Amino acid sequence: MALFRRDSPAPAHSVTFTGPSGEPGGGTRIAPGARFEGKITGTVDLVVDGEVIGEIAVSAVVLIGPQGSVTGPISARVVRVAGRVAGDLRGAERVEITATANLEGDIAAPRVTIAEGAFFKGRVEMKPAPGSEPAAGGKTPPTPNSTDRAHDGRPTKPPEGPRNG
Numbered sequence: 204m205a206l207f208r209r210d211s212p213a214p215a216h217s218v219t220f221t222g223p224s225g226e227p228g229g230g231t232r233i234a235p236g237a238r239f240e241g242k243i244t245g246t247v248d249l250v251v252d253g254e255v256i257g258e259i260a261v262s263a264v265v266l267i268g269p270q271g272s273v274t275g276p277i278s279a280r281v282v283r284v285a286g287r288v289a290g291d292l293r294g295a296e297r298v299e300i301t302a303t304a305n306l307e308g309d310i311a312a313p314r315v316t317i318a319e320g321a322f323f324k325g326r327v328e329m330k331p332a333p334g335s336e337p338a339a340g341g342k343t344p345p346t347p348n349s350t351d352r353a354h355d356g357r358p359t360k361p362p363e364g365p366r367n368g
Contacts, residue, residue, distance in 0.1 A: 230263075235270050249279075251286070262295075269303050282312075291325075 230248035233239055237253035248264040251271040258275045259265055265279040271286035278293040284304040292298050294312035302320035311328040 233271070267304075276308075 230250065231245065232250045233253040233255060235252045238256070239253070240256045242258045243249065243255065243261065245261045246263060247261070248266070249259065249261055250266045250268060251259075251273055252268040253271065255271075255273045256275060259273065259277045259279070261279045263279060264281045264283065265277055267273055267277075267282075267284045267286040267288055269285045273286075273288045274290060276290045276293070277288065278295075280295045281297055281299070282292045282294045283299045283301070284292070284306055285301040286303070287305040289307045291308040292306070292310045292312070294310075294314075296312070297314035297316070298310050298312040300306055300310075300315075300317040300321045300323060302318040304318075304321040304323070306322065307324045309325045309328070311330070313329060313331055315327055315329055317323055317327075
């Protein structure tokens, strides 16, 4: 019995465009050679194969193609990066960084995938999506603190200072 299953990955440009009500064909594409400066908002899928300088905030899928470039933050339901991004990513469902990606920025999403070969410089914060169940038994796992103490509060190393002996 296999513990892991390898599904064939979808090609980097495999985005099914849907409109706000789910009908096909409602996406937006920034073509290679095009440059957009400003804020992009909306409710439809977005593919960036050109260059965007500014914020992207959509409630659908954002795909940065292998030739695409974004300088600025991106927030969407799903963010998939195959090109270059200099900015923070926030995915309501997930963020996917493919092997051809070059990302300099922080990632925040409930699920994050970073493929082998991708360049990534930043931090990752994974938290459950709003309204989802808490992890195992409803307890939040302990977080390390700046005081060097064991889980029961005792110091893990003897205090510094003069020793009698």
